[in-house]
Amino acid sequence: MAPGSSSLLRPRDSDALRSELRRAAGHTGVPVVFAGEVHDGALYLSEFLGTRTNGLAGVVVPPRAGLGGRALDESRPITVPDYRSASSITHHFDRPVLGEGLRSILAVPVVVGGAARAVLYGAVRERLPFGDRVLSTFVQAADRLARELAVRDEVDRRMAMLAHTVPDDRDSVAESEVREVYAELRILADDIDDPDLQQRLRGLARRLSGNPDDADR
Numbered sequence: 001m002a003p004g005s006s007s008l009l010r011p012r013d014s015d016a017l018r019s020e021l022r023r024a025a026g027h028t029g030v031p032v033v034f035a036g037e038v039h040d041g042a043l044y045l046s047e048f049l050g051t052r053t054n055g056l057a058g059v060v061v062p063p064r065a066g067l068g069g070r071a072l073d074e075s076r077p078i079t080v081p082d083y084r085s086a087s088s089i090t091h092h093f094d095r096p097v098l099g100e101g102l103r104s105i106l107a108v109p110v111v112v113g114g115a116a117r118a119v120l121y122g123a124v125r126e127r128l129p130f131g132d133r134v135l136s137t138f139v140q141a142a143d144r145l146a147r148e149l150a151v152r153d154e155v156d157r158r159m160a161m162l163a164h165t166v167p168d169d170r171d172s173v174a175e176s177e178v179r180e181v182y183a184e185l186r187i188l189a190d191d192i193d194d195p196d197l198q199q200r201l202r203g204l205a206r207r208l209s210g211n212p213d214d215a216d217r
Contacts, residue, residue, distance in 0.1 A: 010156055011197055013037065016148050017110075017118055018047050024141040025049055028134045030122040032102060036061070036068075037118045043072050055096035061119075065092045071107040072116045077139060079106040081129040101125045108138045110145045117149055118142075144193070151192045155201065158184055 017035055025033045034056060036045040043061040045068075063073040067089050071078040080086035081104050083097055097105070102123040109116040120142055122134065189201035 010152055011194055013118075013149060013152070014046065016145055016194065017120075020141040020145045021047055021049060021120060024120065024122065024138050028122065028137050030124065030134060032100070032123040032125070033121060034123075035118060035120045038072065038116055043068055043116075043119050051100055053096075053100050055099045056093075059093060059096060061093070065090055066097075067105055068107045068119045068121065071109045071119055075109050075111045075114070075116050077106060077108045077135060079130055079135065080104065082127045103127050104129060106130050106135060106138060108135075108142045110142045110149070112146050112149050112153065118145065120145075147191075148193055151188055152197070155185075155188055155197075158188075159204075 014037065017037065021033050021035045024030070032050040034045060034049070034051065035047040036043045036059075038044075041063060045056050045059045045061065048056065061068045061072065063069050067078055067080060067083070067086075069092075070089055078089070080089060083089075083103055083105050084094075100123075103126050105121060105123040108120045110118040110120065120138055122130070122138055185201050185205040189198045189205070192198055192201070
C-alpha cells in the first residue's frame with residue numbers, strides 16, 4: 001500500500017486491512033463489509049465479507065465516483081441511508097451495488113499523511129441509517145490501520161536510509177548513526193501491533209547492537 005515500497009521487511013498491508021475489516025464487522029454486526037487499497041489515486045476493491053455475488057470484486061473506484069470515491073476525495077466518512085435514491089453521490093456503480101442488494105452504506109477512508117490509502121465499507125440490505133456506534137467503530141478501525149501504515153512507512157524510510165548510509169564495513173559507520181537507528185527500531189517495535197513485524201524489528205535492533213539479548217530487555 002505504500003507507494004513504491006519494496007521492503008522485504010514490510011508485511012502485506014492487505015492482511016492488516018482484512019484484519020481491521022473483520023474486527024469492525026465483528027464489533028458491529030454489520031452483515032456486509034468490504035474494502036480496498038488505493039493505488040495511483042484510485043481505489044481497488046479487494047476484500048469482502050458477507051457478499052452474495054462477485055459483482056463488486058475488482059471494481060476500480062476513481063476519486064469522486066460513487067460513495068467510496070467521494071470518501072476518497074474528501075478524506076472523510078460518507079454515509080447514505082438509501083443508496084438507490086441518494087443524490088449526494090454519483091451512481092457509476094449502481095449495477096454491482098444494487099445487484100448485491102445494498103441499501104444503507106458507509107465508507108470510511110484510511111488517511112495517512114493527509115492522503116487516503118484505503119477505504120472501509122459497511123452495508124446493510126435495508127433502508128436503515130447507521131447509528132453513531134457503528135460509524136464510530138469503523139472510524140476507529142480506519143484510525144488503527146492508519147497508525148499501523150504510518151509506522152510501516154517509517155520503518156521503510158529508516159531502513160532505506162540505513163541501506164544508503166551503512167556500508168558493508170561496519171567499522172566505518174559513525175557510531176552515533178547506528179545508535180540512532182537502533183533506538184528508533186526499538187521505539188517502532190513497541191508502537192506497532194503486528195507481532196511478526198515486531199519480532200523482525202527487534203531482530204534488526206539486535207543485529208545493530210551486536211548483543212543478541214539487548215533488544216528483548
